[in-house]
Amino acid sequence: MERLPGWIRQHLAALRALLALTLLTGAIYPLLVTGIAQAVFNGHANGSIVQKDGKDTGSALVGQLFTDTEGNPVKKYFQSRPSAAGAGYDPTSTGASNLGPEDIVDTLPVPGAKNDKGEPDTGRQSLLTQVCSRSKAVGELEGVSGARPYCTPDGVGAVLKVFPAVGTPTRAVSVNQACPAAPFVASYQGVKVECGKPGEDYAAGRTVPIRGTGRAVVPADAVTAGGSGLDPHISVAYADLQAARVAKERGLTRDQVMTLIKRNTTGRALGFMGEPAVNVLELNLALDRLTP
Template sequence: MSTLPSWLRQHVAALRALLVFTVLCGAAYPLAIAAVAQLPGLKDKADGSYVEVDGRRVGSELIGQPFLDSGGNPLKQYFQVRESNAGDGWDPMATSASNRGMEDVVDTLPDPALVKAGEEDENARESLLTTVCARSLKFGGLDGVEGSRPYCTESGVGAVLSVIGPRDATGVVSRPTKVVSINEACPANPFVAEYKGVEVECNTYGQDYSEGQIVPIRGDAPESPAVPADAVTASGSGLDPHISTEWAELQAPRVASARGVPAERIEKLIKEHTTGRSLGFMGEPAVNVLTLNIALDETAPFKG
């Protein structure tokens, strides 16, 4: 009885293993998972949790979407969702976070010549602090509350100084010789006139202030800002469709006024579209903005 050469037997064994694992991992396992996903309680999420209005899909309960006009401004008759870093914003194919942390407080200012010409400076970059400050003013103004926050200027940028001078043994500038409001481009008036007896200057484009010690200035903003934290930060995925009950309640008077209905009616809808903590103890109650806005259109149509 003839036998196959050892090298050929090895190739045949490898081919058999390939076929077996292709069937198991490439067909049986995916089909089994797909079948489990269709069980009651899982089917809706597995299929995308689509939301339909008059037989037309308008979104997903799991993916946030903006409610803006053609100019990118918030529509006053709708509740607003968190800002997004996913692609160009709320792109489910490009889920992402900004990856900016608490120490990201210094802006890279744009070339004023490009700004004057109406062009975008690709090298310019806004710090996380300035992003938070700007969003706080934006949503504070939208809902008629104070938008100030600690470490933010009145103009909505990070209140940060570059303090230049000799340093002591701990690395702290002991005798400032030059102080620059690093996030305020000239000819702006700095948010503070002086620091430790030295006049504060605006940021002159092209100057190098990297030798300076970065010093954030808290200012006199309240410890608990009127604009909630989720209004000024994006979610980790960039696609979170939920907002805090605190932010929803802040927006309620504006939405009620725009739609010409009592505020109590809007507050009732907020409660109906509030989800509890995951498993009863994780996270905080949240409001699904898409389903809430759909309910608004159904029960209190905008007539503006």
């Protein structure tokens, strides 16, 4: 029997290797790993699905909003932290806003103007103004002060543009407060502060954030979005801040609500990494079981 040509033998060897590796990596290994995961980590391997009344209501690993159809917080539920993933906690749009600490100047909407899509101009809020407006809203919801450093009382970034950029100021503008709003400070180094005029270019001015006084009561995670936009947890401090409101809405004592918070708080990873956190979905489901 004649030997096959060398090039044919090489192709047959390659084909056998392809079939063997396909069977090993495409079937045996995935089935083995899946079997181990199902046997050892069944709940986690299937997405950590949380059920209510026998129906899937979410995942313990993915946050969700507890708002009404108009986006307002439902007061009987604990609220999650903000999310930059799509319209909020959208797994198909997971990600952060990518705005940094130097993003402090808004683009004010111009009345009557339209964007490239023909929609009314809405401007653009800086990261600082997003934080300030969220802090103000949380403060109003929880009945506490929503004030924080570098924020105006009306919930935008406390930022001035000073002209000229170098030298003695001759003009100062509160760029994040559109006219006819009253500027958060009356004067800066002896110069009267103006309100911001939509559409006017203030790029040539020197940017001066004003810290103000006082200490923030609203925790940082209540006003900043997580890196993935899917974080299911909030800090213990933010949960504590919401406890009085939830207790009142559900006719419970604050102690009852605090007990549920403690039951749904996870400790630091490996005992020393990160901070204790509260799973909002599981906490709200525990509340529903207590007061249907």
